[in-house]
Amino acid sequence: MPAATPSEPAPATCLHCGSPVPSGSVTRDFCCVGCEVVHGLLVEQGLTRYYQLAQGKTAPAPEPRKERAFAWLEPLVARAESMPGAVCALEVDVQGIHCAACVWLMNELFRRQRGGAGLTVDPALGKVRLQWRRGAFDVAEFLRGVEGFGYRFGPSRKRPERASLDLPIRLGICAALSMNVMLFSVSFYVGLTPEDGDVFGLFTRLSLWLSSAVVVVGGWPFFRSAIQGLRRGVLHLDLPIALGILLVFGMSLAQARGGRGDVAYFDTLNTFVTLMLVGRWLQQRVLERNRRFLLADDGAEGLFVRREEGARLATVRAAEVSDGDVLVIAPGDLVPVDAVLLDAGARVSTDWITGEPGERAVARGEALPAGAFNAGRVAVRLQAKQAFTDSPLVSLLRRAPEASGGAALHTRFWDRVSRRWVVTVLCVSALGLALWWPAGPDKALEVAVALLVVTCPCAIGIATPLAYELVQARLRRAGFFIRSTDLLDRLPRVRKVLFDKTGTLTLGRLELVDAGAVSGLSPATRDIAFDLVSRSNHPASRCLSGALAREGARFTPEARVAEHPGQGLELLRDGARWRLGRADWATESPGVDAWNAPSPGEDGEAAVSAARSPRAGRVDSAGGVQATGAGRVSRPGARVEVLLSGSGLAAGPVLSRDGVPVAFFQLRESVRPDARREVQSLQAEGREVWLISGDAPERVRDMADALGVPAGHTLGGQRPEDKAETVAKLDAADTLYLGDGVNDSLAFEQALCAGTPAIDRPVMPGKSDFFLLGEGLGAIREALRLSARLRHVVRRLLALAIGYNVVAVSVCLAGWMTPLRAAVAMPATSLATVLFTVWWLAASRERAAATPTPPLREVPA
Structure with a gap:
């Protein structure tokens, strides 16, 4: 027998967030510099209770950026202090808050600063409301202090999505009502009959009233979606759900009014509506948490600058800058337009616009490009040489267009499933109605309704959203945060992975x-x-x-x-x-x-x-x-x-x-500690890896040689327009682009999917389908693997659902389906599909740990 190969030692876990430390990292104590810095601050300032409250739920911390601009804060504070009263109030958004430990930390830091009157943190939405005594509290100083722990503040732009407020309330109401209806139904199944008089009538009326409330409260999201689909000429999956709810309720109502509440489907109806709401809530829960983790992106409207207006200095939106305006750029502030330096000298950094690091000195009269940052320690005066409408930043900061072309191909699979499911269920119900019509309208309607009840799309409505939620939660723990609803459907198509260099493959x-x-x-x-x-x-x-x-x-x-x-x-x-x-x-x-x-x-x-x-x-x-x-x-x-x-x-x-x-x-x-290993692993799995950068070609070639990227897949000296053109040529609905600078903005729009590790910079997170935390790149390969596994599990779920429905339809067409059998069959199949989903995804984790990833095979469209 061959000798056993010694297994690699298990990766160390980060002392701050508990994430695996990337292979090749300088230190085995922390996964990234951000975690090391934040951990040091917590220990230094006696705030280690944070870890007791976090209970292992801490996310990797971004490296704190020094001298970050707060131009956006000045008009907000001025407005707050102009209001009457001794106490001023201000609401701001916060990035990076994720648990009760974050709330405690912010409150503790607020308590230690003089002049504060109150702090309210909303971790669900990512908002902070400050109250302070006029003239006794420095808001900017407090926010800078908190940002040292890896958070980031911005203007209040986050708004709760309608569904995030609506669905949990509907779900709670329906779950409470459904449990009561099920108790009444049990009495019917164990022998309560019309001969029992008033008790039977009372239980029937209660079941009817409570079920009516469930249909109105819980059914409305599906009714609305079905109506919207019909208006657009689309047979949406919510159509058979909505029809099933209405027909089952209608038949049960007729039975109850006829004095036969014992043969109604009230319990099955309530359970079905509640489970569908659970699936809908699972679909949105993790995505909303990921979106709220970041500051809301407002594009060019979110950029502010200080402008001289006679003897006063006004903070205005960058969009209001005109040719000839004199601007005052504080340390960390952005130069929004091409300008000329009026002071004796300055230091600027253009890494945000070029994606490349480095600072340079600028003398009086020299030009500063739009997108440069003041990297010095003092404010400098500039004269704008163009209006903001003519600035090159405008095109780079524009909102991303709706997904089209290759990015929309992922919807074909679910479109086909939805259409076929709708048509099949309606045809089978019509067939049952026709076959049993000679036996009388009541019996025919009973069979048709039973078909709509037992052919519920549980695999799609419950188990599939659960599978997506489990995968997204696992990726969050790996530092991969999904923002786009359909990203996991697109990732299995990826055959080319395109990297920017600086800030992406490097740190x-x-x-x-x-x-x-x-x-x-x-x-x-x-x-x-x-x-x-x-x-x-x-x-x-x-x-x-x-x-x-x-x-x-x-x-x-x-x-x-x-x-x-x-x-x-x-x-x-x-x-x-x-x-x-x-x-x-x-x-x-x-x-x-x-x-x-x-x-x-x-x-x-x-x-x-x-x-x-x-x-x-x-x-x-x-x-x-x-x-x-x-x-x-x-x-x-x-x-x-x-x-x-x-x-x-x-x-x-x-x-x-x-x-x-x-x-x-x-x-x-x-260079990121695992960059070489991850690049070579991606290539070993059959994916093309490209290096596309605005840096000098020779430096890009050196990086490619060090990482093992073929020379033919290496492009340097790329302008933003060049990057976008290159991605468009390479993309066949199969590219993943990872970049960090606004010079990657146009390329993001051309790729099938795009992500960024630069969550501390404006614009890019808002345009990305996902973002990364930590210093490793292994989460990208894990996301690709899990997305392929998810597609496999979903298709197995569909096969399981088809098998169940074949049996259920046969029983209904034979006239053997009763309310009791439906009440058992529907939740039983829902439970089976949920357990199947959990088991397969857990099994995939074990197999992935034991076996290498096989080469890719083509995934059909």
Whole structure:
């Protein structure tokens, strides 16, 4: 016998949310940086009771974004404080709330801030109502503090969907009434007859009155849907449900008025209506929770900007910006139109519009593109060079059109099922009526009604919504949140998976190539480096700050650090000038051979000598590394490995003392820990994987090589229009697109289905069919697998329903169906289909854990 293959160790679970830690993650304690940050805050601030209240229901936390704009908040607070009274009130939407622990956390943070008068949190809808004493409470400060825990606030736009308020109430009423009717019916089945006089009449009348209420309250959603379908010329599945309810009630009413309540179908009718409502509620429950998890998207209408209007500063909607307006862009604010900088200098980031990371310095008079963010620490003044109607953001922010073309193909299966079911049930009922008409109208009507009762579409009305709910709940635990009702019907058709690069396959932040560059520094030098980077919000500084903190670097509060835009950071200490930044600026001598610079005499950190010949590299005048050979460069106290090939290498900053290099930190884009494994697994299952990015083609090719994506499936330098055109050419109703920037917006509209991991950015979540939480990509493959399994289970359910209905129809046509038999058969088949659904989906989980996923087969349309 062959030796048993050792099984892989079970993945570690995140200390914050309990999700599996992606394979290859730097830490086995947390699934993502967001969870690590939030966990640290909860422990630091003594808020760990959060975990006791959460009871394992916490979702992965997005990484908190610093310096987020609150321009939308200013007019709302001003309006609230303009109202009379000592207490002001404001309602805002919140993203990320999902359980009672979130409510407790927000209330606890609110309690710790002075000036608050009251806080009401609605977790079901995702809304927060604040009350505070006028002039004694900083609303923006409180919201920023809460956002540090992974939440996000926005204007109050969420509204409860009509069905979310309507269905639970109808369901509760019908369930309560149905239980009473079933009790009355039991008395008929055990021997209560018309000969029992007043008791029989009372139970009959009560059954009739309660059933009438159930038909009116619970039947209305199906009546309305059936009428709307007939007006559009569509035989909707709700049509036989509505007809069955009306005919069964009509016949039962006739029997009751004739004094024969014991042969009426009141109990079966009530149970049927209630179960159909349960199925309808299951269909919407998880989807609404996922939608409410996010802020409501308002497109361009949700963007605000500060505009100079004479001596005052007004906050207006971006749509009101005209050519020539002077705008004030605070840190974190968006530039809504192409503009020119009026101040001396600024730092901007264009990652939202291009999808690529990086900040750059802008001088007075230089142009800033629409979609740039103020990445600096102070507000800057701009002059608009176009009206917002001419801004390139308008087309990217437009509302997504209704699904059409390939995205609508998934409906064919259910359309066919609905039409055939309606026609078959009506024909069989008509046949029963015709066959038994010679025996008398009463008997013929009884048979026809019995056929409508026992041929209930329980597999579609109850078990199928349950199957969808179970799959969606399982995907939520994996960090995959579905927003579109029909996504699980579309996913089995996916044969091509298209990835954007930056922020999608990468994490939108930098990472240190060699940890030895930090650990090899002396403690004193680490402290100086930490003082420099901890006072900067530059991506490189954030990366180094985390690495230095993990090595125990200490912060000096009185340190005074100067940030030179486009150059780096500078600190004077004990008569020495320390710099961290571009090599030519840090060393003050372009072309200095940093690898052979003399030692400054402190621990010999900067004594750089080649470990082998030829030298591995030298610092050039552009601030990067010139490769002159391959190899490792060593120095006393600091180990640096120069990677001459790899994905997304960034020119690393140099730490210097009095112009002499002390350390070099090679940085690169941080790739999602399981990206390579997931890409190769998708390809092994028979799916095409494409890499489509606006980044430089050579950088995209490097990433593709690192992940194993074929060169022919790699496209770089793509504009938003290019991406959309590429997706349109590739899509044959079989593409899944994953992107994070507004430059992916047009491509989203062309793909069969689209999703985003960027829930902290506007617009994209509102256009996506699903969104991801956490740093892993494994949930995409899990969703593809479960959707295929779901389709298989649903088709088995239909086969089971057909088999049951063949038997039931035969019994009815033979005239053997009675109210008692119908009362047993209908709930019994409903229970059987529910148990079948749960068992098959649970069995699929076990089989998936034990066997690899087979190659794909074509799924018929």
